[in-house]
Each structure stands twice: as C-alpha cells, then as structure tokens.
Amino acid sequence: MPSGSPSIRDLLSLICEQGAAALLVSGWFGLEKESLRVTGSGGISLDPHPAVLGSALTHPHITTDYSEALLEFVTPPFREFSEALDCLQNLHLYVRENLQDELLWATSMPCVLAGEDSIPVAKYGTSNRGLMKYIYRLGLGYRYGRVMQAIAGVHFNYSIAGDFWPMYQKLLGNQGDPRDFRDAHYMGMVRNLQRYGWVIPYLFGASPAVCRSFFTGKEPDLLVFDDTTYYEHYATSLRMGDIGYQNRREEGMGIKACYDSLDDYVQSLASATKTPCPVWAEIGVKVDGEYRQLNANRLQIENEYYSSVRPKQPPDDMETPSRALMEKGIQYVELRSLDVNAYHPLGVDSPQLRFLHTFMLYCLLRPSPIISSIERKEIDRNLLWVAHQGRDPLLKLQRGGKAVLFRDWVGELLAAMQPLAQVLATEKKDSGYIDSLNQQLQKITDADCTPSGRMLKEMRESGEGFFQFARRLSVEQWRHFSLQELDTFFRDHMQELSQRSLQQQRELEVTTEEDLDSFLQRYFARQI
Numbered sequence: 001m002p003s004g005s006p007s008i009r010d011l012l013s014l015i016c017e018q019g020a021a022a023l024l025v026s027g028w029f030g031l032e033k034e035s036l037r038v039t040g041s042g043g044i045s046l047d048p049h050p051a052v053l054g055s056a057l058t059h060p061h062i063t064t065d066y067s068e069a070l071l072e073f074v075t076p077p078f079r080e081f082s083e084a085l086d087c088l089q090n091l092h093l094y095v096r097e098n099l100q101d102e103l104l105w106a107t108s109m110p111c112v113l114a115g116e117d118s119i120p121v122a123k124y125g126t127s128n129r130g131l132m133k134y135i136y137r138l139g140l141g142y143r144y145g146r147v148m149q150a151i152a153g154v155h156f157n158y159s160i161a162g163d164f165w166p167m168y169q170k171l172l173g174n175q176g177d178p179r180d181f182r183d184a185h186y187m188g189m190v191r192n193l194q195r196y197g198w199v200i201p202y203l204f205g206a207s208p209a210v211c212r213s214f215f216t217g218k219e220p221d222l223l224v225f226d227d228t229t230y231y232e233h234y235a236t237s238l239r240m241g242d243i244g245y246q247n248r249r250e251e252g253m254g255i256k257a258c259y260d261s262l263d264d265y266v267q268s269l270a271s272a273t274k275t276p277c278p279v280w281a282e283i284g285v286k287v288d289g290e291y292r293q294l295n296a297n298r299l300q301i302e303n304e305y306y307s308s309v310r311p312k313q314p315p316d317d318m319e320t321p322s323r324a325l326m327e328k329g330i331q332y333v334e335l336r337s338l339d340v341n342a343y344h345p346l347g348v349d350s351p352q353l354r355f356l357h358t359f360m361l362y363c364l365l366r367p368s369p370i371i372s373s374i375e376r377k378e379i380d381r382n383l384l385w386v387a388h389q390g391r392d393p394l395l396k397l398q399r400g401g402k403a404v405l406f407r408d409w410v411g412e413l414l415a416a417m418q419p420l421a422q423v424l425a426t427e428k429k430d431s432g433y434i435d436s437l438n439q440q441l442q443k444i445t446d447a448d449c450t451p452s453g454r455m456l457k458e459m460r461e462s463g464e465g466f467f468q469f470a471r472r473l474s475v476e477q478w479r480h481f482s483l484q485e486l487d488t489f490f491r492d493h494m495q496e497l498s499q500r501s502l503q504q505q506r507e508l509e510v511t512t513e514e515d516l517d518s519f520l521q522r523y524f525a526r527q528i
Contacts, residue, residue, distance in 0.1 A: 054498030066149035139293025188368030205237030
C-alpha cells in the first residue's frame with residue numbers, strides 16, 4: 001500500500017461502516033503438520049511408510065515429507081480453523097489406530113540420531129512422479145545433510161474470502177485489474193509477515209534445546225545443558241536459527257527471493273532453478289547410472305528455497321509452482337515458521353490459530369513498502385536473533401537502521417493488533433480472539449510463559465535432558481490419542497482413501513511409458 005494510505009484503525013472503521021466486516025474476517029484455513037514416527041526407545045523408525053495409511057504419493061491427507069519416517073498430515077481448507085483442528089485430530093486418531101509398536105514424536109527437533117544413514121529418505125514408488133520426488137530428496141540430503149531434513153514443523157495456510165477483494169479494491173479507489181490487485185496485496189502481506197515474523201518464534205517457539213545426537217562429528221556453538229543436550233539460555237526456536245531451516249550455505253550462494261511483486265518473486269526463484277551451481281555440480285547429477293539430484297542448479301525445484309512464508313497456488317499435474325502462480329495468481333499464503341507445539345497432542349492449538357489469523361490480517365492491512373537491501377539484512381538478522389536470544393530482556397532488534405528494544409517493539413505490535421482482534425471477536429462471536437491476544441501480551445512481561453521458557457524451566461526442575469523430556473511428552477500424548485474415539489464415518493472414509501491412493505499409485509506405475517530422463521526434461525521445459 002502506498003505511503004499516505006489509511007491507517008489500520010481508519011481502514012477498519014471504513015470497512016465496518018460499509019457493513020463489510022464479515023468479508024474481512026472470513027476466509028479459508030488449512031493445516032500441515034509434520035511428525036516423526038519413532039520406536040518406543042525414541043529412535044527414528046526405519047520401517048517403510050505403513051501401507052495401511054495409503055500411498056504417500058497420492059493420498060491427499062497423509063503423506064511423508066523428507067524422510068520415510070516423517071509423516072505429514074494435510075487438512076483440506078475449511079471455513080473455520082476449528083474444523084481444520086477437528087480434521088487434524090481425526091487424522092491423528094486414524095494413524096494411532098494403525099501404527100504398530102511406534103508413536104509420534106512430540107517436538108520439532110528429533111533425537112537419538114545415529115548419523116546421516118539412520119534417516120531413511122522417503123520413497124514414492126516406481127512411477128516417474130514418484131521417482132522425481134525421491135531424487136529431489138536425495139539431492140537435499142547430498143546438499144544439506146539428512147539430519148536437518150528430519151526437523152518437523154507446522155504450516156498454517158490462509159486464504160482470504162474471494163468476496164473481500166472487490167470490496168477492498170473499491171474501498172481503496174483502485175481501478176486496476178482485480179487479479180493484479182489481489183496478488184499485490186497478498187505480496188504485501190508476505191512482506192509484512194517477514195518484517196514482523198520474529199514474533200512467531202518468540203511467542204510460539206518450542207525448540208530452545210536440541211539432542212546432542214543432532215550434531216554428527218562437530219561441536220555446535222551452543223551451551224551444554226547436560227550430557228545429552230545442547231541449548232541456548234534465551235533461545236526460543238533453534239529450528240528457525242542457524243542449525244535449522246535458515247540454511248546459511250544456500251544464502252551464501254546468493255539465492256534470495258525477491259518479494260517486490262509476484263512476478264519478481266516467481267522470476268527470482270525460476271532463475272535459481274535454471275542457474276548452474278559449481279558446488280552442487282561436484283556432487284554429480286547422475287553417477288554410475290543413478291541419480292543423486294535432479295540437477296546441479298542453485299535450486300533443484302522452487303520448493304528447495306527455504307522461507308518462513310510462501311505465496312501459493314496449487315499446481316496441476318506437470319505444472320511447476322512458478323507457472324501455477326503466474327497463470328492463476330496467489331490462492332493462499334503459507335506461514336511456515338511454527339514449531340510443533342510440544343504441549344498439545346496436535347502440535348498446534350486454537351489460541352495459536354486465533355492469534356495467527358489476527359496477525360496475518362494485520363499484515364495484510366498494514367502498509368507494506370518494498371523491502372530494501374538494507375531492510376532485508378535487518379529482517380534476516382532479527383529473525384536469527386529472536387530464534388537464539390528472544391527471551392533476553394535486553395535484546396535489541398534493528399528497525400530502520402536503529403536499535404530498538406525487542407520487548408518495546410513486540411509490545412507496540414501486539415497493541416496495534418487489538419482493534420483488529422476486537423473486530424474478529426465481534427464478527428465471529430468469539431471472545432477467544434481477545435483472550436489469545438492477552439495471552440501473548442503476558443509473554444512479553446514474563447518470558448517463562450513462552451513455550452521455550454516453559455520447556456527449559458521444566459527440564460531443569462525435572463532433571464531431564466531434551467530427549468527424556470520429549471520422549472515423556474510423546475508417550476503421554478500417544479496415550480491421550482488412545483483414549484479418544486474415532487468417528488466411524490471418518491474411519492471408513494480414510495480406509496477408502498487409503499485403498500484408492502494405493503490403486504492410483506499402481507496405475508501410475510503401470511501406465512508409465514516415458515523414460516525418467518524424458519519425463520524430467522519435459523517437466524523442466526515448463527518452467528517460467
């Protein structure tokens with residue numbers, strides 16, 4: 001939004017005066033949650049993805065991420081996030097009924113790792129689609145190591161109601177193309193989610209400690225908690241820090257998406273997928289007749305670019321994500337910076353989602369200028385500092401070239417969100433929006449109320465290292481699911497989906513006539 005545009009408070013007043021508040025607060029919500037399958041001892045399962053859960057290639061709701069043991073639950077989009085949580089609950093109950101001698105790990109960071117070879121890469125069968133997914137994951141392992149890929153997280157997918165956009169465009173007096181208007185404001189939301197994204201690891205980060213086995217053959221620059229655990233005294237989310245998804249090696253090669261516009265974003269990622277990288281070339285693409293990676297470019301595919309937030313448009317078959325975005329525009333925004341909530345069996349709860357709904361709308365309505373090269377460095381540093389030092393009462397972040405006390409800034413941010421939370425509470429008849437925002441405000445004055453602070457305090461008081469703590473919660477949560485009843489209709493539906501997905505995979509494998517090399521060549525020929 002250009003400078004001189006209405007403030008959020010003024011926008012809310014205008015929207016409410018027109019009786020359009022219901023359009024503002026409505027939308028579609030979806031969740032993706034990753035969980036490691038582990039043995040009773042806490043080690044990563046080496047067993048294949050259970051066939052009873054269906055095909056990880058074609059099942060719409062239960063698949064795998066990097067590892068064969070890293071389950072991923074995917075809900076469809078719902079009008080209410082409570083429905084998404086209900087779906088996620090039922091998916092967990094279905095998996096609970098069908099896993100033998102295994103359980104799901106309750107935290108983002110894994111434990112009891114025995115090196116790179118102990119993490120099985122996910123396999124998707126012998127069809128060209130399945131082999132491409134497998135080779136891509138092989139490439140990730142060669143490039144960044146398999147251990148990093150075993151980290152789990154939660155993604156919150158949010159799409160604003162389609163009827164909102166014509167009203168908003170008219171309100172702002174914009175006469176341009178409706179799709180261009182929508183895409184531009186979604187990209188503005190994405191930029192603001194980066195500017196203020198450090199609030200997520202502070203409020204919800206749940207990885208202040210990590211198992212010693214996570215580091216193979218090297219000593220990290222972390223403190224020693226006990227013989228089994230490293231940690232940072234004020235850390236909130238080591239997952240979002242140097243040891244996790246923020247891959248410094250990739251950044252060192254100059255890969256940085258441009259968020260100025262949707263076209264700039266797409267072109268910057270598409271360019272990286274076509275630009276050769278000498279470092280990756282040393283790995284080799286096809287060695288002794290076997291693929292090690294899809295190509296030796298800076299990115300094998302667009303999804304290799306790690307970021308805390310992504311504009312998304314689901315691609316059709318054989319369509320690259322970039323082409324889908326360019327041809328159809330942004331359908332939803334994916335927020336990817338949530339740690340698995342170790343204190344909730346589903347890894348995420350209603351108060352979190354109420355806050356995220358408020359936060360993402362705030363980022364949409366707030367002015368969002370282009371990110372300069374200087375601000376880009378500030379954004380990256382701020383996120384890193386909060387991940388490693390967020391609970392330090394003296395922590396300062398960079399804002400516009402000046403140091404500002406973190407607690408002051410986060411307090412300003414949450415205070416500015418209060419009018420929006422009130423509108424959400426009123427329109428949805430849900431006071432939980434106000435309650436959630438108040439819960440987050442309490443975390444500013446008492447950092448021990450944050451999940452990361454609570455975890456370290458509990459570990460100290462119980463004399464547990466990270467493994468003992470995480471395993472105890474995992475067992476307790478697995479027991480919780482065993483006491484819940486799965487709806488019979490949902491069970492029957494999932495059994496039908498599982499069988500159908502297995503049949504779909506078999507049909508793909510039987511009907512594959514094109515050789516893999518030609519398939520990959522045809523796929524990459526469709527890049528922007």
